[in-house]
Amino acid sequence: MTYYTPRGGLPPQTDLLTDRAVVKQAYTFIPKGVLRDIVTSTLPGFTGTRSWIIARPVAGGATTFSQLIVEISPGGGAPRPEVEDGVEGVVFVTTGALVLTLEGERHVLEEGGYAFLAPGAEWSLANEGDEITSFHWIRKAYERVDGIAPPASFVTRDQDVEPVPMPDTGGAWATTRFSDSADLSHDMQVNIVTFQPGGSIPFAETHVMEHGLFVLQGKAVYRLNDDWVECEAGDYMLLRAFCPQACYAGGPEPFRYLLYKDTNRQIRLT
Numbered sequence: 435m436t437y438y439t440p441r442g443g444l445p446p447q448t449d450l451l452t453d454r455a456v457v458k459q460a461y462t463f464i465p466k467g468v469l470r471d472i473v474t475s476t477l478p479g480f481t482g483t484r485s486w487i488i489a490r491p492v493a494g495g496a497t498t499f500s501q502l503i504v505e506i507s508p509g510g511g512a513p514r515p516e517v518e519d520g521v522e523g524v525v526f527v528t529t530g531a532l533v534l535t536l537e538g539e540r541h542v543l544e545e546g547g548y549a550f551l552a553p554g555a556e557w558s559l560a561n562e563g564d565e566i567t568s569f570h571w572i573r574k575a576y577e578r579v580d581g582i583a584p585p586a587s588f589v590t591r592d593q594d595v596e597p598v599p600m601p602d603t604g605g606a607w608a609t610t611r612f613s614d615s616a617d618l619s620h621d622m623q624v625n626i627v628t629f630q631p632g633g634s635i636p637f638a639e640t641h642v643m644e645h646g647l648f649v650l651q652g653k654a655v656y657r658l659n660d661d662w663v664e665c666e667a668g669d670y671m672l673l674r675a676f677c678p679q680a681c682y683a684g685g686p687e688p689f690r691y692l693l694y695k696d697t698n699r700q701i702r703l704t
Contacts, residue, residue: 435592435690437528437545437650438667439568440469440486440503454669460659460677462495464488466668469503479517482510482561485571488670489646496644496672498696499574499622503648506532506567511560515571516551522576522584523551524612524624525559526592526692528650530567533560536587543569546592548612550624552576555587570648570692577621577699585619597628606633621699628690629654629683638678643695645673652689656681 445467454465474484489501511533516523525534527547534541534549536557543549547569551557553576561567576584590612597608610626629652638657653666657680658673665671673679683689 435546435651436667438466439529440466440505440668442469442471442474442484442505444470444472454663456663458659458661459494460674462672463658463663463665464670464672466666466670469668477504477512477515479514480506480510480512482507483512488648489672496646496674498644499572499646499694501573501646501648501694502571504569504571506530506559506561508561508564508566511558513558515557515559516555516573518575520553520575521573522553522622523574524572524694525549525551525569526572526624527567527569530561530565531563532567532569533562534558534589535560536589541589543589547589548591549589550585550587550613552584552587554584557587572622572624572646572694574622574696579618579699582619585613585617588613592626597626603633606630607635615697618698620697622694622696625693626650626690627693628688629681630688631683631685633689634682635680638680640676640678642675642701643697644675645671645677645679646692646694647671647673648692650690650692652683652687654681654683654689 456463483506486503491497527543532543595610597610599605600607608628649667649669656665
């Protein structure tokens with residue numbers, strides 16, 4: 435398995451500025467070419483770290499989550515990355531080795547490493563190696579429900595979770611589910627979706643869930659609202675609720691993306 439990781443830098447002054455970045459009412463498309471040094475942020479409480487913040491709640495856009503690509507240099511890290519007690523998170527490592535200390539237990543997350551961090555959990559991050567480590571960090575304010583306890587934190591790996599084929603697809607479309615989608619304690623899912631070359635979403639999905647899709651591997655043509663957009667490893671798509679979506683995967687390798695969605699909660703009206 436391979437996972438695209440941005441490296442930053444700046445394009446030469448001779449480059450044209452034309453790219454595929456677009457922000458529309460229904461979606462935002464951030465191509466890998468805009469993940470440059472100049473748009474990184476430093477994070478309070480972290481050392482030796484920079485990040486690309488690729489999603490945050492904004493008026494007229496996605497409202498339920500934030501997503502960061504975080505890069506930690508050797509010796510860097512944070513003793514308390516999450517400072518909001520009611521916020522849950524997912525960390526997914528794309529390169530290097532990340533030391534996660536979760537409720538006093540030490541875990542080394544390498545490429546494909548995945549951790550769900552429950553709201554209120556005590557955890558820290560460190561890069562104890564000799565190379566840069568990079569990971570996605572998805573954060574959401576946990577929505578509590580009377581009578582349902584919040585889910586527990588856990589650590590796993592992409593390589594250890596068997597993808598589940600979608601019905602009637604012959605394995606052309608499958609989802610690596612890191613938690614049970616029917617478990618009402620979870621109010622979000624962060625999964626990996628895989629299409630074999632030629633696989634597709636054969637209808638325009640239109641639903642209440644917001645999505646963040648970071649392309650880890652491969653390429654495809656993705657339908658976003660009324661546009662067909664070419665995408666490849668390193669590109670990011672942010673979909674508002676009810677944005678129609680579909681795709682056709684190209685070759686020669688699988689098309690895989692890290693997918694966020696909010697789930698399992700009634701719509702609050704008051």
